[in-house]
Amino acid sequence: MRYDPPVSDMLFNLGEIFALNDLCALPAFDSTSPESIASILDQAARFAVDTVAPLNRIGDQTGARLEKDCVLTPPGWKTTYEAYAAGGWIGAAIDHELGGMGLPNVVGTCLQEILHGANMAFALCPMLSQAAIKAIGLCGNEDQKRRYLPKLIAGEWAGTMVLTEPNAGSDLSGVGTRAERTGDRYLISGQKIFITYGDHNLTENIIHLVLARTAGPEAGTKGLSLFIVPKRTINTDGSVGASNDVRCVSLEHKLGIHGSPTALLSFGDTGACVGELIGEEGRGLEQMFVMMNEARLSVGIQGLAIAERAYQGALAYATERIQGRIAGDRGNARRSIRFHPDVHRMLMTMRSTCEAMRGLALYASQCMDLAESRGSDDERRKLQARVELLVPIVKGWCTECACQIASIGVQVHGGMGYVEETGAAQHFRDARITTIYEGTTGIQANDLLGRKIQRDGGAAARDLLAEMRHIEEPLASQRGPEFAAIRASLTHAATCCEKALDFVLSEACDARLSGAVSVQLLHLFGISISGWILGRAALVAAGQLDQRTGDPEFLRGKIGSAHFFAGQIMPEVSGRLAMILDDTRSALALYPVLD
Numbered sequence: 070m071r072y073d074p075p076v077s078d079m080l081f082n083l084g085e086i087f088a089l090n091d092l093c094a095l096p097a098f099d100s101t102s103p104e105s106i107a108s109i110l111d112q113a114a115r116f117a118v119d120t121v122a123p124l125n126r127i128g129d130q131t132g133a134r135l136e137k138d139c140v141l142t143p144p145g146w147k148t149t150y151e152a153y154a155a156g157g158w159i160g161a162a163i164d165h166e167l168g169g170m171g172l173p174n175v176v177g178t179c180l181q182e183i184l185h186g187a188n189m190a191f192a193l194c195p196m197l198s199q200a201a202i203k204a205i206g207l208c209g210n211e212d213q214k215r216r217y218l219p220k221l222i223a224g225e226w227a228g229t230m231v232l233t234e235p236n237a238g239s240d241l242s243g244v245g246t247r248a249e250r251t252g253d254r255y256l257i258s259g260q261k262i263f264i265t266y267g268d269h270n271l272t273e274n275i276i277h278l279v280l281a282r283t284a285g286p287e288a289g290t291k292g293l294s295l296f297i298v299p300k301r302t303i304n305t306d307g308s309v310g311a312s313n314d315v316r317c318v319s320l321e322h323k324l325g326i327h328g329s330p331t332a333l334l335s336f337g338d339t340g341a342c343v344g345e346l347i348g349e350e351g352r353g354l355e356q357m358f359v360m361m362n363e364a365r366l367s368v369g370i371q372g373l374a375i376a377e378r379a380y381q382g383a384l385a386y387a388t389e390r391i392q393g394r395i396a397g398d399r400g401n402a403r404r405s406i407r408f409h410p411d412v413h414r415m416l417m418t419m420r421s422t423c424e425a426m427r428g429l430a431l432y433a434s435q436c437m438d439l440a441e442s443r444g445s446d447d448e449r450r451k452l453q454a455r456v457e458l459l460v461p462i463v464k465g466w467c468t469e470c471a472c473q474i475a476s477i478g479v480q481v482h483g484g485m486g487y488v489e490e491t492g493a494a495q496h497f498r499d500a501r502i503t504t505i506y507e508g509t510t511g512i513q514a515n516d517l518l519g520r521k522i523q524r525d526g527g528a529a530a531r532d533l534l535a536e537m538r539h540i541e542e543p544l545a546s547q548r549g550p551e552f553a554a555i556r557a558s559l560t561h562a563a564t565c566c567e568k569a570l571d572f573v574l575s576e577a578c579d580a581r582l583s584g585a586v587s588v589q590l591l592h593l594f595g596i597s598i599s600g601w602i603l604g605r606a607a608l609v610a611a612g613q614l615d616q617r618t619g620d621p622e623f624l625r626g627k628i629g630s631a632h633f634f635a636g637q638i639m640p641e642v643s644g645r646l647a648m649i650l651d652d653t654r655s656a657l658a659l660y661p662v663l664d
Contacts, residue, residue: 070491072187074182079431080110084103098173106176121153121187127328140320142271142330174437184374185375189371196371201230204278226299228278242288274299296346300312314340315335317333318335377423382482384419414637425600457520464508466595514590523583547608558600562642581657
């Protein structure tokens with residue numbers, strides 16, 4: 070099954086919706102241009118199609134394996150990784166000051182989608198390296214940046230995020246891994262589980278960012294610090310030395326992403342594992358969230374990528390599969406199932422939701438770019454608050470959509486979707502992890518409600534909703550029933566979001582109920598914001614059709630996607646609001662009363 074990165078849709082979004090020209094004019098990005106970015110995306114797409122995508126099936130069938138304390142990745146992965154690193158792709162969206170290309174985050178989002186769409190299990194390795202680069206770049210000292218960042222950006226070393234333990238999953242206050250200070254260094258001891266790319270043969274060294282408990286009286290998360298722990302020691306000249314007493318004990322046997330090694334790591338079995346403190350003791354969780362938020366946005370993009378891949382597979386199969394006759398077809402001939410009304414509905418659900426997810430992820434990335442580049446402190450604070458509001462929505466809503474879309478992909482294939490040969494089953498299996506790692510959907514929803522909405526009294530959310538309402542007048546000026554439908558759905562969605570905000574910020578919504586309805590709130594905002602972005606795309610498409618610029622088929626498709634989303638997906642907001650406002654408190658019907 071061929072993968073075609075949706076570069077045309079990416080460039081339309083970048084150029085027409087997210088003001089790439091204006092972004093490239095900012096001092097932070099003035100070394101780039103829309104033309105060079107188009108060329109970069111085309112190069113990335115060719116590499117993904119020709120080199121990375123063919124390994125997707127191989128990785129799923131072969132998997133990673135542990136042999137004699139060394140994890141071996143599937144055939145072809147090492148040479149492909151080396152080619153990817155040599156192309157400079159790992160540092161594409163890393164700041165110039167840190168040694169990267171300095172491309173805007175919106176472009177980095179497109180590059181991530183292309184790579185994850187080609188081979189999600191492969192793409193996890195550079196994704197985690199990019200997150201480690203951001204964490205060290207923001208929290209590390211100058212010496213640490215000098216010693217670690219060039220090798221990580223070049224892809225000679227890989228990075229990981231090492232948090233989870235058997236008794237400390239989502240609740241990191243239970244972390245038991247120790248960091249004992251000995252002179253000017255720390256000795257690390259303990260075990261960590263579920264470490265993605267915790268060990269592999271792609272690079273000469275692996276730089277683990279480990280959350281560990283320093284000696285002292287502090288309990289809970291206040292006693293946690295963040296450490297750089299290389300798999301192998303680093304000599305004074307920068308070369309790699311002996312083992313740093315870090316050992317891969319086993320690999321997990323997983324539902325999907327078989328090519329990605331998920332390791333159980335043991336640190337300090339012989340008492341010789343040396344870690345290097347990042348920043349100050351006791352600030353580990355705060356520093357880890359720099360990496361975590363980067364990873365959460367990336368996982369949302371993973372959801373988008375696997376959904377797009379599932380849609381492309383379903384569309385190709387439905388186009389080729391001849392089956393049955395369609396009622397009302399005057400020719401009464403056997404047709405491709407693509408033209409059967411229910412299959413058409415499923416394909417449009419997949420297509421419009423993928424475009425909505427892409428718009429949402431790019432919008433969050435644009436806000437991130439502007440927050441890092443705008444002049445005034447007030448502008449930056451406002452934009453940063455919006456980024457923080459959007460990250461859990463991108464992660465939570467896009468990954469939940471990915472599971473749904475991959476499931477629909479299996480359904481479109483029918484019986485052939487349930488067997489492995491078509492690849493539809495692999496997408497279904499691979500997508501399932503995205504709602505779980507880097508924080509489950511419930512954790513994203515609690516973050517959205519507790520840390521983002523309730524903490525600022527809903528200010529950032531209301532500010533966004535006010536901006537979303539600006540689309541109502543332009544939509545009203547457009548001719549045609551499709552624009553009337555889009556306008557009505559977006560107006561209703563904004564009203565539903567406002568009512569939901571009023572409720573979760575009121576005294577009527579106690580702490581238990583907040584936790585029970587937070588996922589509904591996340592979905593409500595995810596659908597509404599994404600529908601708004603599709604509406605903006607439809608307006609641009611209509612303008613270009615009037616001016617007879619652009620590809621008419623592509624532009625009509627943008628209007629069709631927004632219209633379908635408004636009519637078939639956005640009605641869900643009414644149900645989500647009803648579940649939030651449920652006066653019977655049915656969400657807590659069997660909830661135990663705690664003293």
